[in-house]
Amino acid sequence: MVWRKVWARNWAAVKYCSRACRSRPPNARDQELEDCILQLLQGRPGGHSLCPSEAARQVWGDTLGLQRDNMERTRCAARRLVAGGRLQITQRGQVVEPDHARGPIRLRLTRRPQTGDLR
DSSP: OOGGGGGGGGGGGOOOOOOOHSSSSSOOOHHHHHHHHHHHHHHGGGOOOHHHHHHHHHHHHTTGGGGGHHHHHHHHHHHHHTTTEEEEEEEEEEOOOOGEEEEEOOOOOOOOOOOOOOO
């Protein structure tokens, strides 16, 4: 989530990362999407990224997975995983904030610093 000054007084009450997430509270299908994203990424060798449409196709099927509403739900699931520190959203190989990502995105697991890495 991108920090907003207005949240300083009530950070514990902040539940959603964006208006899109707020308008669609998570349900069982959304949890299935989150699990699918993580499962697909954990199966990738070398920490490769994933297009959100791959998870959408797996959950809804080939034709329904690419419908606009289903893709937005998939992006919301990805934003929740970013807020939980489990995922990164990238564009052109660079990590971007979920609120600033416009256009095609890729998803990858959060990279942990290696032992001895001082960066």
